[in-house]
Amino acid sequence: MASVSIEEASKRYGSSKVLHDVSLDIADGEFVTLVGPSGCGKSTLLRMIAGLEDISGGQIRIGSKIVNDIAPKERDIAMVFQSYALYPHMTVAENMAFSLKLSKISKAEIKAKVDKASDILGLTPLLDRYPRQLSGGQRQRVAMGRAIVRDPSVFLFDEPLSNLDAKLRVAMRTEIKALHQRLKTTTIYVTHDQVEAMTMADKIVVMRDGRIEQAGRPLELYDHPANLFVAQFIGSPSMNMLHGTIGAEGFATADGLQAPLEPNHKTLSRPAIYGIRPEHLAIADFPAPDTLAVTVDVIEPTGAETQIFAHFGATPIVAVVRERITTNPGDRLFLRPDMEKLHLFSADGNSRL
């Protein structure tokens, strides 16, 4: 096990810079997810840690060793790829044993390690099968088994669940998390799915356009997003955003409606963005100064909750409530924001007020 330290790492392809002086510390045994939209640089950063991409600037340490110019096989890392990357001409057992054979350890030791890893992942009945004879979930477990047998200092996962169906993704998510709790190996996990990031990580790193927007514990990012991008990226459905101005009366939206504010917020007096998560809106029985009068568009009952899609003036609003309601499209509804969960951002969205 080892810590990973990324210091001012940058990456260029020709004249195009795709990673801008990224710095990040990952503690020994931590499970960190790199999350962000496509093209944000998360996979590039992971591949630089693995040694599959050159580092244009800065340095990366694994443990105390700077690994910039060290080959992947010397970095004591193991990687699980998005497409599994299993060797199609080898059986499951041979896939898992390949790296051990290259290390020239004894056959008995290889068998013991393969048996142990396959036991952990439930692969023992599949050891003689070829990848083409396995389901997607089984292949993913073989890819993980191939990583585990090496007993590396760091596990790297590059969107390993992207090719699986939704139900299998949920099951594998739990397996990966359980594996981490068992092995306690430092893990860096890349995903574009914020639900995966929230449920699995000790620390989430949100990236955009080659930069880190915010890094911290999942609930920290959920409760205190540093800017508009993080606020909208974390949480599903996304946070509701109202553009307007903070004044003495409250928050005046661009189309002249009023939204409630805490007294201490009213002193800011500036253009701003008002953010409230759908799950922090409660249905009020009557209109009041601390409610938003919305017009219902669509109601989506999911069984455990009800999603309300509405409009506040011209701005779309989503609310998620526990109760079941009977409301029709076009009806007026009053939503009370939880003032303790209110978020205010600068008008350009770059910072939290």
Added chain:
Amino acid sequence: MKIFRIACVYAACLAVLAIFLAPIAWVVVISLKMRGDIFTWPPTFFGFKPTMINYVNVLSGSSKFLLYLGNSLIVASVSTVVAVCIGTLGAFALSGRRKRSSKLWSYWMLSFRMMPPVALIIPYHFLYQKAGMLGSLSAIAISHSVFSVAVVLWMTKNFFDEVPSEIEEAAMVDGASEWQTFRYIILPMAKAAIAASLIFAFLTSWNEFLFAAILSNTKTYTAPVAISSFVGEVYVSWGELAAATIVGILPALVVVFFGQRYLLVGLAPGAVK
């Protein structure tokens, strides 16, 4: 209507087959005829007394044809092995993660096949004469390898390019060097392509006449050159010529028969998943 269409397709296939097989069939018939029967008019496919005398004459010790067949086997085998070894290594060097710098090299390799072979006859003759290799089997094998390397490289490169880069990267992370990745991962995955290029290189060498004729002597004739020697200045031994032709193409037929599915794979790049 459907039966009529199928019948038409089969009839067309039979017609094409007949056009391609007719010369072979005619050579077989000649090889089984006595000299007198060969020149009868009109020519006959049937209605003659078949004889094996032509085959006996060709395969007997005095004719040395078996020696020349052996020479062909040696030259074809050696040139195939050399071409496949160099070609697959070259293809690996030009594919995958190394692909970025490979375009120029790839087209340069292919240019070997664009050149008419006859342009090289005189320079090759001088080269091998200077090297003291004129008349040796190795000279013929080397010249065959040069042309086969380019084709082997292109055929296998197309397959290597189809191998997902993540598999090579997984091997790198697992601790494999470039050579180990090539030996343990890429080569086994490209078995079909390598088999196809192997068959192609073997057949190209087996059937090659020009360089074999220029670079060999009476001891190192290959089968095609030996077959042509039945055509004398005054007299043509048609029966022995036909028998030698049939004996000469048999090994190639056997190779194609057993390797035909690999040939099809090799002619369809990207078929391997």
